[in-house]
Ligand code: KG4
């Protein structure tokens with residue numbers, strides 16, 4: 001079965017073609033992405049109206065590109081999967097209208113999907129993992145620990161009560177004068193610090209480290225950075241690196257502790273890390289170390305599929321069809337989007 005995947009929930013237009021005759025990454029016939037990072041950078045954050053317009057501009061050329069790259073054509077498609085929410089209403093509408101219209105024109109079924117389900121299942125692109133497993137979902141909008149019982153069967157164990165980890169990375173980066181979205185740039189600064197100075201002048205809090213549950217709170221961490229920024233006269237490179245390093249250490253420590261506690265409680269030895277912050281190399285290094293000492297397995301999506309992309313949507317659709325069959329297909333023609341919706 002050939003699945004066309006369409007992602008347009010925020011600031012990336014992602015399109016992919018996935019062939020269910022293959023497993024994992026091998027099923028990706030083509031993928032194309034347009035990131036709007038440069039477009040929004042001068043405003044310091046995503047401007048919804050600009051995001052929608054850019055999705056409209058790029059969606060059709062990107063769809064044409066995946067067909068050209070894979071040497072397939074529209075009539076070969078068996079299913080059109082797209083992100084229905086959560087996300088920006090206007091941005092979601094571009095993807096859903098395109099997908100549903102294509103479904104009507106081609107008389108092909110559609111499958112609306114939850115954006116987080118795409119992230120959650122994307123590590124399985126890297127290899128097989130037996131169910132149940134624990135998933136740490138760390139994106140720009142969400143930080144959640146999830147028990148994945150099966151494809152389509154998820155239990156939320158804990159989540160951030162305020163800022164998500166990615167959001168905290170981006171806001172802290174902004175405080176240090178880094179360009180939006182600064183998560184990856186802040187992480188690069190932190191990684192450059194390692195071993196450079198004999199001691200770090202700054203100690204930041206580890207919020208909710210010992211709260212006894214699986215919830216997180218990262219907004220206080222950002223405020224602690226703000227206090228240091230206000231105290232400092234000039235934000236020189238040494239200051240920025242030391243803060244970035246300590247900030248990243250604090251986030252990684254809290255995420256690692258809560259996730260290992262959740263694995264212990266659920267008695268589960270398989271873990272996946274998904275979402276944009278899953279691209280963080282320090283986080284990956286720490287989880288790899290833990291996996292060795294605590295004897296569990298950890299899987300990540302391929303680096304390029306950590307942040308938003310069309311492949312994760314096409315792939316999640318493939319896994320759902322494998323589990324539930326064609327009964328989950330929908331007849332094209334409904335233009336509904338769900339800017340706020342829960343997976344649980
Ligand atoms: O999953 P994603 O593309 O968007 C949402 O669905 O929210 O994640 C984007 C987030 C941004 O906050 C970005 O700064 C963060 O992921 N991010 C990183 C890294 N790469 C992306 N955060 C920390 N370290 C990175 N290397």
Ligand code: ZN
Pocket residue numbers: 115119139140275276307308
């Ligand atoms: Zn995302």
